[in-house]
Amino acid sequence: MLTEERHQLIRDRLAADGKVLAGELASRFGVSEDTVRRDLRELAKAGQLRRVYGGAVPSGPFAAAPLSQRSRHAVEEKTRLARAAVALLGTGQSLFIDGGTTNEAIARAIPRDMELTVATNSLGVASALTDLPLVELIVLGGRYVPDLGTCVGTDTLAAVAQLGADLFFLGSCGLDITRGVTAFDSAEAEVKRAMAKNSAGIVIAVTNDKLATAAPYRVAGADAIRHLVVERTAPAATLADFQSRGVQVHFA
Amino acid sequence: MLTEERHQLIRDRLAADGKVLAGELASRFGVSEDTVRRDLRELAKAGQLRRVYGGAVPSGPFAAAPLSQRSRHAVEEKTRLARAAVALLGTGQSLFIDGGTTNEAIARAIPRDMELTVATNSLGVASALTDLPLVELIVLGGRYVPDLGTCVGTDTLAAVAQLGADLFFLGSCGLDITRGVTAFDSAEAEVKRAMAKNSAGIVIAVTNDKLATAAPYRVAGADAIRHLVVERTAPAATLADFQSRGVQVHFA
DNA sequence: GCATGTTTTGCCCGTTCATGCAAGAAACAG
DNA sequence: CTGTTTCTTGCATGAACGGGCAAAACATGC
Structure with missing residues (x-):
């Protein structure tokens, strides 16, 4: 044999x-x-x-399943990242949250007693937020893309254009010091750019595997990021690069 | 295992x-x-x-709602209604589906091999449809109302105005022969009216408890309904009234 | 044929993981 | 309020796991 x-x-x-x-x-x-x-x-x-x-x-x-199953370690790691990301929030803030499993974990990690206004084009994030009584939820509609779990297209862009936010939780992307934040899909990148433009600060939470990777479509430069939430085991050299661009690094 | x-x-x-x-x-x-x-x-x-x-x-x-509240009978009955409602669909049709547990059951009852274009303002319906590979899903965004499970408001209305559908599955409402279709919420009724206006036919699936009840806000007259899907145990007199207005009645 | 290096395989061992059981806490029903 | 069901937590047990090791099978070169 x-x-x-x-x-x-x-x-x-x-x-x-x-x-x-x-x-x-x-x-x-x-x-x-x-x-x-x-x-x-x-x-x-x-x-x-x-x-x-x-x-x-x-x-x-x-x-x-749209929220495709990841390894147990990834789930726990994302939950830890999510807790650290939620710590950046203040009561009464308004947020953009886009798609990705990490952002869904962040949405689930928001405490029940926190008052927020959240606009999202991710069905997973929206579902997680429906349970929270003090969150004003605005769903950004559009053409739904199964692979991404989010809505994109002109309708989505139009809805984003009418809103502003204190923070934008940007998810499921490649992250590289020279190329900045990148996305795998053209329409997705367009929505992310619109959200970034209309928010005062960008927050990105990533697992180690997303650090130092890049995708085709550019969303924003590395210096546009305000907060970067990473695992404790993230490579220090990479983090130092981001910090030198003015990015605040937080450990999960 | x-x-x-x-x-x-x-x-x-x-x-x-x-x-x-x-x-x-x-x-x-x-x-x-x-x-x-x-x-x-x-x-x-x-x-x-x-x-x-x-x-x-x-x-x-x-x-x-907690499990006890979703009584077994209601779940099974809604599933039966849903199957009967799905039988009205043809391949390639475009639909509006709004909120309500019955409409969510209908969304879950759509077979995997059916090609459809569906626009919905219900997160529950949208979630159910994300699994279906042949369904083009358009999410109608807006302000999310927890009690309804749907999005309403001017954004929703604007999105509906740009679309048209063959059928509109109108859910979770009061139904009365003289007052027609009615809703409990002003904004909700407004969205339903917009969907009704932009669709060629209205389908309503209701359990017996919704028959012969009315809510404050008027959505459409009884004669605007094309298909009415009811339980086998629905009172014949009420159904006859609807049939005399040109409504096609289907039993689950 | 013979020697040598590589790959595959089975075994051992310490570790991790899934499971069922028991006890206490919490939620539900009457 | 009381009894019952369900839930969570901790623990013990057995199965599954990865790494290391050595024997066997195989390939390669002389």
Whole structure:
């Protein structure tokens, strides 16, 4: 039984059943579970499946949920980031919040007794805020983009143009000291630019994997950021670059 | 049974039924209730559902009422109504859908392979539609009203004015043969009127308790309704009144 | 054929993770 | 207010995990 042969069978079985179990594969292939675990580890590294305790599940296309599941560590890390980001808020402020899982975590981290006015084009953020009695919520409508979980387009831009905010929580982007804040989608970037233009300060909370990466569309320069919320393990050199541009860095 | 697998099944069931019960899931999965509770807690932490006493409901505006209040009969009845309402749809049509639990049930009942363009001011309806790959979703933004679960105001009206639809699913209102369709809120009624004006036909699906009741604000006359979807147990006399005004009555 | 280096595999061990159970707290129903 | 159900927390147990190691299988060069 060749290694490559096993890999192909695992892929097939995953596509057919939607999951595989390490123990089951071991007995089916006649190899030890350690070998199967190694196979799964390699396939996961290549992005062909997602490793979970006890086996593996498909990655990507099968993850139909808009708030696609991330690893447990990522969830907790984002929650920590969110708490630190919320600490920047003052009662009575008005905010723009756009899309991304980190921004959704921030929305969930807002305490119930905080009075705010929030405008968002993210359905996830909006849903999280509907529970909060003291938050005045303004939904920025438009054409909904499933991949982003947000609304974009001319309608969205028109709605943003009529509003102003103290802070703008800018999410799910690439962040690079020279290229600044960048987005993966043209229409998305346009909305972000409009929000940035109409707010007094920009807040960005990112996990380490987003630091020092860049996407095609430019949103704002690094010096436009007022607050940057990062993990404690973020590389100090990168942070120093941002700080030299006047960015205030906060640790989760 | 993989933990991840249970999580996916819980998400699916929640999307299909609008609720899950801890005990029921435990026996279905063959695990202890503690494990199910842990699953629900994790999913709630990730923002994928909202935990309530006895089980969980979808996150966002669905969750306003505790589980006890959403009686089993009402959920099942609304699901039946929803199926009958969806039968009125044709591929490629464009729709307005406004708020209300019945309209949310209708949104959830739309099959995955149906191609539609849907504009809605209800966050609950929008959330339900984000899963559907062939639905072009337009979110009608504006000031969010927690009690209604919908957006209203001038922004909403402006967005509606730019659109047209084949059918308008008008929800959560009073219905009376002489006073017609009525709403509880002034701004809400205004949005409903705008949607009615820009659509070719109005569809109303109601449970029996909404028949022959009226609210302060008038939306449309009884003869403006094209399709009325009701329970099998709806009083025949009332239905005959509507039919004499040219309303097509459909039973769930 | 023989020696050598590489890859694969199985085993061991300390660690992490999922699960069920028990006890106390909280929420609901009557 | 009282009893019951459900929930959370802590804990113990067994399964799954990753890393290290050595043997086996394989490839390569002489």
